[in-house]
Amino acid sequence: MNNLVQEAIQVWFDGGWAMYLLAIDALILFAVGLNLWLYLRVRIGGGVAESRWKRWIESPHERRGHVGEVIDFVMGATSLDDLSVRFNELHTTEVAPIKRDLRFMKRAVSAAPLLGLLGTVTGMLTTFGALASGSGGEKTMGLVASGISEALITTETGLVIALPGLFFQFHLSRERERYEAFLVRLESRCSQYLFRVLKEKRARTGEAA
Template sequence: MNFLIGDFAMSDIISPISLPIFISLGLLSIAMIAVTLRKIGQFRKLRTGGRDGAEAALKLWLAGHSQDAMERARAQNSVLGRILTAVMSGVQARPGESEYAEELGRQTALVELAQMGRYMRFLEICVSSAPMLGLLGTVLGMIDAFAELSAVQGAADPASLAQGIWTALTTTAAGLVLALVADFITSWFEARIERERVLAETMISAAIFGRAGSIADAA
């Protein structure tokens, strides 16, 4: 079966030599979509964000209502809530040692951020490998096009050569499109992780040493 796209048949776009590249890009895109959905589910499970609940718990803590603040932070059960709970527990366990509470908070934050960063490496690999796969397909296609040209007796057909080059370039275009999508997704996740990191650091400092503004001012 030969599908048509505009005035071109599918066989004009996908040559036998570029077919493995398109299959690889297709598999890579499917894996990227699966990882993206998994990351979204992971963020929801970890309950990233939760800034309002953490802000409310911190206000209670700074107002001297330590027990209510602890209960509010635990009930939040978010990334920020768990970090805040660790800091409050450290302050209550060793009232005169702010370093202990700060270290507990930072250790908890490191664990939470490490979980949020899972699978990010794969998305980064998609960003870098998709264009390279596309370029490989183009190089192989160009080699094939010029090999066919060299086998022609007499004058070469410019239209045939142009079609071969055009077909070869489609893999690069496909790889670049996939890389751009992967880069956008990666940047969005990285921005979420960085935002959570800044909020966590601000919250740890505010819970131990007081604060100059709200948590919302940090993000």
């Protein structure tokens, strides 16, 4: 284990200064991704079966968790227009931040191989500088080896960050689509229930008159 850690540290230093930029990019990318994953995990049904949250629409006292809070909010509507306004507000407050974070992740994923390429360029410059010095000997070969190591390590690191980040971003995009589909189903169900309630209320008012 100690040897593995020492080798990892050595590889890190061999990668040059671009490794610090790659580390910052990776930290931001996966921190935003993890936060978004936790955010969506709570909101996509919150572990609540569809049959249960459908029942919650008609039974306020049974509502629990984030899904229950969402249903409480939208079912406070007094008309179908009010219900539509509340769902639009819900999309603004709930879905817009998800899209913003996904766009940020996309930029971080795109930046990783570019930062790796930057390290490749600086590594090659080091190599060419050593060759151009023409001093020869062990010192020159050491500089050449250092430049080649920097060029290869940063390229590989950029790809190692970008590929998992890309798959993570794709997974979160699918989860966002699931959440939007959940809101569409919820709006449809709430609209049907509110329409029925308002219709019955008008009928009772007509009978009383």
